[in-house]
Structure formats: structure tokens, C-alpha cells
Amino acid sequence: MLRRGRELGVDRRGTFLAVLLGTTIVTTFLLLLTSGHPRVPDRLADFAIVVTSPDAANRADAFAEPVPWSASEAQSLAERLRSVPGVEAVAVDHRFYAQPVLDGRPVTDSTTGHAWLGEGPPGPGEVIVDRSLGVPVGATITLLTAAGPHTWRVSGHTDWRGVYFSRPDAERLGPGVRAIGVSGPASAAAVQTVVGSAGTVSTGDARGVAEPRADARTRWIGMQVLTATTALAGFACVFLIATTSAYAVDQRRREIGLLRAIGATPRQVRSMLQRSALLLGLRAAPVGVLLGALAALFLARFLVGAGLEPRGYAVRWQPWVLAVACAAGPLISLAGTALAARRAARTSPIEALRVARVEPRAMSRGRWISGLTMAAAATGAGIAAAGADDLRDVGTYALFGAMALVAATVLLAPAVVPALIRVLLGPWPGVTAVLARESARTAVRRTSSTAAPVLFTVAFAVFVTGTAQTSTAAWETRRANTIGAETVLVPDGTPGLPDSASASAPLDTTVYVERSPVAVSGAESVAAGTALVSAEAARRYGRSVTLTFADGERETVRVAGTAPSGPLATDLVLSRDTVRRHDPSALAPGAYPVPPGPVPVGARAASPGEIARQADAEDDRLVRLFTMLLLAVSAGAGALAVANTLLMTARRRGPDHRVLWLAGASRGQVLRAVALETTLVVAIGSLLGGGAGLLAIAGSARSLSAQIGAHVPVSVSWPAVAASVACCLVLGLAAALWKPAAARQWRS
Structure with a gap:
């Protein structure tokens, strides 16, 4: 009875930690997401x-x-x-x-x-x-x-x-x-x-x-980052809490069988399990909210320092956010437990006692239906992403498609786990391999459950890094194809080049045509009072167009011809003197070709390749930070869930290890068998997660190919993926080996 009490305590601690972790993640990113509001400029x-x-x-x-x-x-x-x-x-x-x-x-x-x-x-x-x-x-x-x-x-x-x-x-x-x-x-x-x-x-x-439009743009970028991260955090919260809660119920089948044998009704069993899950969630959620609030304060400073939020951004303490985050953990724990409790409570007393040693069939009808439904949702999201014209829609469809695909893979994993076990451990000789193989094969549901956090971690490591690298390479290719071979004088630490850098370089400004902003270039080759337009803009303007300039003055100019092509071309080109007269702050995006003489302050010469790499250097830097943030959320949560799940499993498998010891197995043989089975679980999760992540990226790559008119290969940061797998393996081995290594029989 004492041992049973310790096992139940481990199950409860595992569920407690899952709710604590999930609530912390949701609180952190929900607070950050809802804190992004326009800020009144200090001078006003x-x-x-x-x-x-x-x-x-x-x-x-x-x-x-x-x-x-x-x-x-x-x-x-x-x-x-x-x-x-x-x-x-x-x-x-x-x-x-x-x-x-x-x-x-x-x-x-x-x-x-x-x-x-x-x-x-x-x-x-x-x-x-x-x-x-x-x-x-x-x-x-x-x-x-x-x-x-x-x-x-x-x-x-x-x-x-x-x-x-x-x-x-x-x-x-x-x-x-x-x-x-x-x-x-x-x-x-x-x-x-x-x-x-x-x-x-x-x-x-x-x-x-x-507020300045630059701050508004920075805040918008930060909101896109936080929206995607919050969505992923919510998915991680649901995934981790629900799977851990359901796994904890499955591990209590012997207890359920005893209760059914002494007369407990299915309703009483369900009520007991759900009440236990709810109480654990209610205890863990407030602690998770407190930790999440502290983490939000730290991350808010990081976001400002990294340029993902404008200066002045701070956490806004909104009671409804804390209430939602606090309620999420217990409710998800209750929902995850309810499904497993309903299945366990329907089991007869004799069957419940029997399945405490031998698992039932791994794939139930409900699991098949849910898994295939998620697979269909992932397919639909992939089709929508491939056909989307707006890159924002592509990213949204791809993220939700990846979530659905991961959920489908987790639900359908038990159907393929036996085959993977045979492929990975079938050729291995020796008693240790046989013990690990048969232990995993006869407990497919347990193997699938312990592999699920690894699958989640690796799938999102592949998807997040692959999406970032694939899109970055695609846009570098597109930029390189639009730049000629000449060296260009470009800004260096400034938003543009002043007249002192090049008195003849085209000036950038913005004018308004019927309140619609239009990017304009001011060139010396254009006569005053006239405009050159691109072929596309010619369809929008007639023989003349009335412009509102940066100084608020209005002027009508005559369309005199077609704008020249080049790396600094715009849809509308005016006289340089006209632009300078109406916009004393207009700057040149670059000097093409480089003017003679020394390079002035705030400028530098750049080759076409450098321009292609650095034209959107700031956006690429933000993408890398975005990738790191998403990877930290997915990999961190997944790796901790791996350790939590395997620790719960190790506590439950003490009797199995004792039987092996009584049969003559040495401590080293038992530990090697446990280590090999844990490695097998991580390998299965990595293979399934990697496949799901690559499938999710494929749709995004096809969409990017259509956007730029060139083939875009899938590119993944395999070192980051390998680091995620290694993290899962190290934490998993530590959690799985800790209990059998410290078992009493080795000291007897």
C-alpha cells in the first residue's frame, strides 16, 4: 500500500508539473500579447x-x-x-x-x-x-x-x-x-x-x-511574433496537460480495477478521477500564473531590447488575462482526464485488473476518427497555404496546419509504432535488445504516450527553423535577381543618404494621390512639373495626376513617359528639385553608381551580393529572433514534458525491474535495457516528428515558389533539430534511469 501511495503521488506530481508548466507558458505570452497598444509620444x-x-x-x-x-x-x-x-x-x-x-x-x-x-x-x-x-x-x-x-x-x-x-x-x-x-x-x-x-x-x-509609424511597424511585428508564439504556447499547453493527464489515468488502471471490484460504479470512478484532476489543476494554476507573470516582465525587456517592441512597451496587468490563464490549466486537465476516465470507467473489474499487466488494443475507434479528422484539417490548411496570395495568410495557414499535423501524428502514432520498433530494434542481437524491444512492443500505448512529447518537440523544431530558413533564402534569391552588377553607395547606420553624400542621387519621399500614399523617387533626369510612371502605374494615372507632398502642398504634374528600370526604381519619378522643395527631409536610398571621392559619414559602398543579403537585414534579424523564441517555447516545453512523462513511467515500472532482478539480471543489464528502450522512444518520436515537420514545411515552400516565380527548396537547421533531439534524449535518460538506478534491490 505504501508503494501504491508513492506511485499515485508521482502521477499526481506529474500532472501538477504539466499544469504548472502549461499555465506558466500561456500566462507569459498572453500577458505580452495583450500589452501591445499604441503609446502616446512623450512630447505630446x-x-x-x-x-x-x-x-x-x-x-x-x-x-x-x-x-x-x-x-x-x-x-x-x-x-x-x-x-x-x-x-x-x-x-x-x-x-x-x-x-x-x-x-x-x-x-x-x-x-x-x-x-x-x-x-x-x-x-x-x-x-x-x-x-x-x-x-x-x-x-x-x-x-x-x-x-x-x-x-x-x-x-x-x-x-x-x-x-x-x-x-x-x-x-x-x-x-x-x-x-x-x-x-x-x-x-x-x-x-x-x-x-x-x-x-x-x-x-x-x-x-x-x-505615435511614429516606425514604432507602429515595430509594434505590429512584435504582435505578429507574439500572436504566433501565443498560439503555439496555447497548443503546447493543451497538448502537454491533456496528454499527461490522460497518461496518468491510464497508469491507474490497477487502482480502477480494485475500485470496480469492490463495487464502485463507472460514474463514481469518473467522478473520482475528474475531481482529482481538477483539484491538482486548481493547486498548480495559481503558481503557474505567478511564474508566468514574472517571466513576462523579463521577456518584455528582452522584446524591447531586441527591437520586437518599441521603446516604452511594458506589461499591462489586466485581470481577465490572469483569470483566463488561471482557468485554462484546470479545465484542460479536466478535459484530458475526462476522455481517459470515460474509457477506463467502462472497463469491467476483471478486465481492468487484467489490463494492469497487458495493455488493450492501442488504436480505438475514437482515436482513429480523431486522428483522421486532424489529418484532414492539416491537409486543408496546407492547400489553403499553397493557394494564398498574401504572405501573412501563408504563415497563418502553415502554423495551424503544422499544429493539426502534429496532433494527427500523435493520435495515429500507435498504428505505426510496432513497425518502427521492429525496424529500429529488430536487427539488434542480445538479451538487452530483446528486453527493450518486447517491453516497448507489448506496451504500444505507453510507448506512444512517452514518445508524444519528443514528437512535439522535434516537429516544431523542424517546422520553425525550416520555415525561417526557407523563406529567408527565397527572398534573398528574389532580391539578388532584381539588382544589377554595379556597386551602389548605400546608407550605413542612417535611414538614407543626405545631399552631402551624393547631390545627384534620387531622393525618396511619399506623396498622396487622393489620400493614398505613393512612393516617389526624385531624379535629375526628370523635368520640373512632369512625372515618369512605371507600366503598372500608367494604368492608374491618366495624362496628369494631382499630388499632396510631405509639406502638405498640392501640385498637379503631367505624365511625360515611362520610368526607367533599375535597382532603385519606383512607380512614380518626379524632378529631384521638386521633391527637395516639398520635402526638406527627403533622403536618397542609395547612389547608383558610386560617386567619386571619399565615402562620407553614414554611407558605404556595397556590392550587389551584399545588397541582396542586407536589403532586409533588420527584418532577417527579427525573423531569427522570432525563430529562437518559437523554438525556445516548443523545445523547452517538449523537453520538460519528456522528462516528466518518463519519470512517471519509471516510478510505475519498479515491479518490472524487480522481476528482472529476481530472474537473474544484473543492475547493468537492467539499466542498459531501460536506456535502450528510452533511446528507442526518443528515436520513434524524432522520426515521426521530423516527418510531420517536413510535411508542414513543404506547403510553405510551394507557396513561396509561386510568390517569387522560382523553385524554393526546403531548408532546415539540422543542428538546431539535432540539439532538440539531444536535449530530449539527455533529459529522458536522466528521468528514466534515476529510479531503477536507486532501487532498493541493488542495495540488498
Whole structure:
């Protein structure tokens, strides 16, 4: 009885740990996911009301800036706002390119200049800078603007990011206006009446609409990462808790048989098992929520430092998130136990006692139906991914297809496990191999259950790393095919090249055609008042087109011909002088070919191959971080589940090891048999998981092939996969060998 009590304690501890781990993972990523909200810019935080210019007519995830007001329109609106009752002050916000240079290198995380909106503004030729730059008040600082490097005097410090100028200097460097701050107890409705359709009035947290588009893009990328990770974390939580709970019930068949033999009804058995699972879940979930909240604080700082979230991102403590995470563990544990308990409770007393030694058939009708349903869902997701036009849809279908495929493989694994056992251990001679082979073969359900966490870990290691490497290689190929053979002068630590780097390089800017943003290049070869358009854009524009420029001014230009092709080509090409006149902060994406003379600050020469590799270097870096995060969640959770499951199994198999000892087996023979069987389990899970992961990637590769018009081979990070398998094997062997190595019979 004492031994039975210890075995039940191990089963309960195993279920407790599964719920604890699952709840921790879900809490962490659900908190991070729900904490991503637009943040009010620091310079506008003291204004009760923020008025922003009209939104661009495009999808929100394109991150286009709002259509700007011209300087005269902004000034007129500001004068009308000052007449609203309750308005105490109105400040016009100007934003433009200004980047500090320290020790001959541009400061990469500070590229924006603003008009100072507070008290004590700097004078002409003076700036207020972030004190973290380390430039003392009264000293000079070199700033890169679109015209080139210039020296400014530092008149003050702030804790805000960016560089702050006097109003006249700000109007000269960035005449267009996209935000106006209003302070005082004025009502938002009265302000909106004055603004009308000329802009949007925001208060409270809604003022975050004025956040920089770069921050919005970073936050959006972070949300995509966290959405996928949260989905994977939820799947891991369901998978780990449900499989562990069901396995714990299967391990209690002897106890169930005894209860049925003394008169317990199936309903009483089900009630006992479900009540036990629920109580364990209720004990583990609060601890998991606490650990998940602490992990969220750490990961939030990591996400900001890694560039997956903008500066200022922090965990938001929302009670409903904690409640959902706390309820998830017990409910999933209850659901996982309910299915196994229903099957176990239907067993007759004699049969339950008998199957305590010999397992029933591994594949039930319900398991076949569930497994085939998941396989059909995975096939449907793969077909949808292969036919999707949007890469976001491809990623979503591929992830859900991978989840369904893993679930199908786990459910259908017992059907193929016997064949895999024969293939892997059939040729091996010796008593140890026979013991391991027959132990695994006569307990297919147990073997499949212990292999399931390995399958999960390896499948997602293959899928996650394969998806990242396959997509990265595909886009590098596409970029390389669009770049010519000439060397190009490209930005180095700056968002673009100023006029001092190349006075004739084409300038990039954004104009608006009926509020729709259009990327424009300004070239010297184009006459003033005319535009060249690409073949695709020619179908959208007629003989002339009216443009709203970055300074808010409108101008109609005549379409004069077709835009030239090249690595820096755009759909719309205007006169360079026109672009510079309307956008004093316009920068060149590169100089093609490289101009003569020394390479200036903030620029470097690059070959076509380097451009192909580094055109999206930042996005590729974020993809690698995304991959590491997903791999850490899947591999970490899976490896711990492997150790937990095998530890539960080892405690249950003490009598089997004692029988071998009584039959004459030595300690070394028993340990070798256990080690070989554990290695067999890891090998089976790795083979099935690797196959599932490769099938999931195949659909994504076909979709990418259609996107770029070239064959995309499947590429997987096999070292990462091998590390995941090795981690599972090491933890599995440690868990499986610990109990038999410390058994009492070896000391007797």
C-alpha cells in the first residue's frame, strides 16, 4: 500500500508539473500579447487633446503617415483652436529627419527631430538633446539632416528620445504638420466641431494614434511574433496537460480495477478521477500564473531590447488575462482526464485488473476518427497555404496546419509504432535488445504516450527553423535577381543618404494621390512639373495626376513617359528639385553608381551580393529572433514534458525491474535495457516528428515558389533539430534511469 501511495503521488506530481508548466507558458505570452497598444509620444503626453491630420487611405498594416497639413493650414487650424472655450495652449508639432553623430558614427536609435513644445525653447541654431547621448549643455553636436552634417549648440537636456529644435528651425526642416497638441479643460466635442473633417481628435490612450509609424511597424511585428508564439504556447499547453493527464489515468488502471471490484460504479470512478484532476489543476494554476507573470516582465525587456517592441512597451496587468490563464490549466486537465476516465470507467473489474499487466488494443475507434479528422484539417490548411496570395495568410495557414499535423501524428502514432520498433530494434542481437524491444512492443500505448512529447518537440523544431530558413533564402534569391552588377553607395547606420553624400542621387519621399500614399523617387533626369510612371502605374494615372507632398502642398504634374528600370526604381519619378522643395527631409536610398571621392559619414559602398543579403537585414534579424523564441517555447516545453512523462513511467515500472532482478539480471543489464528502450522512444518520436515537420514545411515552400516565380527548396537547421533531439534524449535518460538506478534491490 505504501508503494501504491508513492506511485499515485508521482502521477499526481506529474500532472501538477504539466499544469504548472502549461499555465506558466500561456500566462507569459498572453500577458505580452495583450500589452501591445499604441503609446502616446512623450512630447505630446502633457496635452489633454491631440489633433492629427487625416489618415492615409490604405490598410493599417502599411504604416503610412497621415496626409500632412501644409504650414498655412496648420497655422489657420491652430488659430481657430485657440478660440475654443477652455483651450489654454495650442502647439504645432513638426517632425523631420535629424540624426546625431558621435565619434564619427551616426546614432542609429535616434533619427528624428521635433519642434520643442514645452517651456524654455532653444534659440536659433540650438537644440535640446537626450541626456543619454552624453553631450553637455553648452557643447556642440553634429547632426545629420537631409542637407548633410551641421553643427548645433546644445542648450538643454531631456529624457525623451530625439532632438528638439526651435520652432523656426523646425518649420524650415519639416514644414508639413501631422499633429497639434491642445491643453486645457476644453471638451473634445468642441474641438472636433472646429476641426471638422480636417483631422481626428483624440483624448486619453487614443492619443497613441500620433505615435511614429516606425514604432507602429515595430509594434505590429512584435504582435505578429507574439500572436504566433501565443498560439503555439496555447497548443503546447493543451497538448502537454491533456496528454499527461490522460497518461496518468491510464497508469491507474490497477487502482480502477480494485475500485470496480469492490463495487464502485463507472460514474463514481469518473467522478473520482475528474475531481482529482481538477483539484491538482486548481493547486498548480495559481503558481503557474505567478511564474508566468514574472517571466513576462523579463521577456518584455528582452522584446524591447531586441527591437520586437518599441521603446516604452511594458506589461499591462489586466485581470481577465490572469483569470483566463488561471482557468485554462484546470479545465484542460479536466478535459484530458475526462476522455481517459470515460474509457477506463467502462472497463469491467476483471478486465481492468487484467489490463494492469497487458495493455488493450492501442488504436480505438475514437482515436482513429480523431486522428483522421486532424489529418484532414492539416491537409486543408496546407492547400489553403499553397493557394494564398498574401504572405501573412501563408504563415497563418502553415502554423495551424503544422499544429493539426502534429496532433494527427500523435493520435495515429500507435498504428505505426510496432513497425518502427521492429525496424529500429529488430536487427539488434542480445538479451538487452530483446528486453527493450518486447517491453516497448507489448506496451504500444505507453510507448506512444512517452514518445508524444519528443514528437512535439522535434516537429516544431523542424517546422520553425525550416520555415525561417526557407523563406529567408527565397527572398534573398528574389532580391539578388532584381539588382544589377554595379556597386551602389548605400546608407550605413542612417535611414538614407543626405545631399552631402551624393547631390545627384534620387531622393525618396511619399506623396498622396487622393489620400493614398505613393512612393516617389526624385531624379535629375526628370523635368520640373512632369512625372515618369512605371507600366503598372500608367494604368492608374491618366495624362496628369494631382499630388499632396510631405509639406502638405498640392501640385498637379503631367505624365511625360515611362520610368526607367533599375535597382532603385519606383512607380512614380518626379524632378529631384521638386521633391527637395516639398520635402526638406527627403533622403536618397542609395547612389547608383558610386560617386567619386571619399565615402562620407553614414554611407558605404556595397556590392550587389551584399545588397541582396542586407536589403532586409533588420527584418532577417527579427525573423531569427522570432525563430529562437518559437523554438525556445516548443523545445523547452517538449523537453520538460519528456522528462516528466518518463519519470512517471519509471516510478510505475519498479515491479518490472524487480522481476528482472529476481530472474537473474544484473543492475547493468537492467539499466542498459531501460536506456535502450528510452533511446528507442526518443528515436520513434524524432522520426515521426521530423516527418510531420517536413510535411508542414513543404506547403510553405510551394507557396513561396509561386510568390517569387522560382523553385524554393526546403531548408532546415539540422543542428538546431539535432540539439532538440539531444536535449530530449539527455533529459529522458536522466528521468528514466534515476529510479531503477536507486532501487532498493541493488542495495540488498
